[in-house]
Amino acid sequence: MSKFQQKLRHQKGVRAILITVLNIALPLLYFALVWTYGKSFFRDLPWAKRTRSTFLFVVLAIHFIFLLARTVSFGHPPVTSIPEILSMLAFSVSVTYSVIERRSKAKETGYFILNIAFFFQLFSSIFIRDVSAVPEIMKSVWFGLHVSDALLGYASITISAAYGLLYLMLYHEIKAHRFGVIYKKLPNLETLERMNFIAINLAFIFLSVAIIAGVAWLPMAFPGHSYADPKLIGTASIWLMYGVGIISRMRGLLRGRSLMVLSICAFGVAAFSMTLINLFFSDFHRFN
């Protein structure tokens, strides 16, 4: 074996160890992250407040390294199986939350959002398998771009619904003149509404990229396939729904409680339609 081949083998071995170690470490890191945000939310501990955002950044960096290592090691983006997609979803949720936290400067809701990421990553780490042999179509950059953005889009939709729910909880507390933990600890109503709207905007942007990438790639991947596929129509409908929501909000037609209820309903419609379509309709999206 030449020196170059030995070096490659060594690097492959190192990457394999790295992937295994990070696969075990990530759910633990997410748990510690949620615990830190929880300490800052429920106990107002100064050290937790000081370190939570930096800790989030560190976990995101480590998660990115994990995803990159898997991509390089197995020759395809890590979106070819449910456990891989769950890890990507965990990453997407955390990245989206990080953007919202920076934009809104409100850090109190991390505990609720990052719990979602933790559970996604936990299930991923338990069930993930290292698979190199996948259909050629899954090794395409377009495929990676399309699926990554779709996942970021759906993660943002999920987060917007989560903020909608938090808004409604606080709204009902204030309406009912109740002043418990929700009233004391959550950001104010306008901030929650703004965070919801940021998430909706991110969802729209990511879905736009996913749709464009998918539409551009479709003739290359599936020559002769129709644009009238149920999954395409379903995704386009969801995209349109959120686009109309954004315009309505910007024009002042939808505000406050109504907007939150609609964002939760829209999430429900998106989740239901995608499940239905994936189970019963779309053929060309079945890669395995």
Add this chain to the structure above:
Amino acid sequence: MLEEAFFSEAEVRAVLPELKSLGISQGVLVSSFDRTELYAYSDQVDLLCDSLVYFLRKKKSIETKVPATNFFSMYGTHVAEHLFNVATGLDSMIVGDNHVLAQIRAGFELARQAGVAGPVMKKLFDTALRGSERACDTTAISEGAISVSNAAVELAQHIFDDLKRKTTLVIGTGETVQLMAQYLKERGIGVLYATHSTAEKAETLANTLGGVAIPFEVFRDELPNIDIVLSSLQAAPFILSKQDIKNAERIRTRGTLLLIDLGMPHNIDPFATELEQVFLYDLDTLATLVGENISRRRAELPRVQAIIAEELARLERSGKPWNLLKQSRT
């Protein structure tokens, strides 16, 4: 009686240099409208607190007005414990109310300038202030509004993000409502309108609050541009009906409307609360908020007491004279 014993800054400056003639080597006088306290350290073992009480009463010429029995004395580390309780707000009428912290800092600074705050007093006051900071940072002992006026502002901050972009309308000249408006101004509220059924009163109110007077007949027309309404008028029937607010909501693009009704009888139709983007509060519901805040503060007592115990132990470990003072007099 508390006011009789109050020492102004000038009076404190005048009194401090005289402490040494009483046998006190180090001392700090803390005085506010609800307490006057002299913290003293002496090398004289037989120094009596009675002589210090007599001194203070004489300085304020209240020997006949305020009996000596109205003063109380403490010795040893009970002094430190008391100061920690004061600094953390545990000794206040409403638990956690630590407005006296500013007076404690001021009292120590005046003593330092007068050259009577020696190392023992410095240690004592530094420890008290550190304990107060720890209590504030790590517990909720001083959190939450404890007056109805502040409760309205707290509520506004739980609804709205940036008060600078919000517009308030004050209806009536009630003291509480004016105080609420004042607190909102201190928090940076954007525009403030004032109105009253009597035009002159509206002008006076607007000038007092630094706002703009609007005629009473047209204030409803301004509702679409208002975010917070503070109302306190002696009027019947309602000056703001549910329909008035509904009409405003139709053309309103500003989001949530917060209505605070302190009128007796009510100025605002209670059914207005059924409207989606409207929150309606009155004196009772604000009092509920204040009550919850006070309960929450009381729940923090054990944690604050633990902090005080830790700081006391640290003080006693710091060496002389604190390690000798647990059972003896200062």
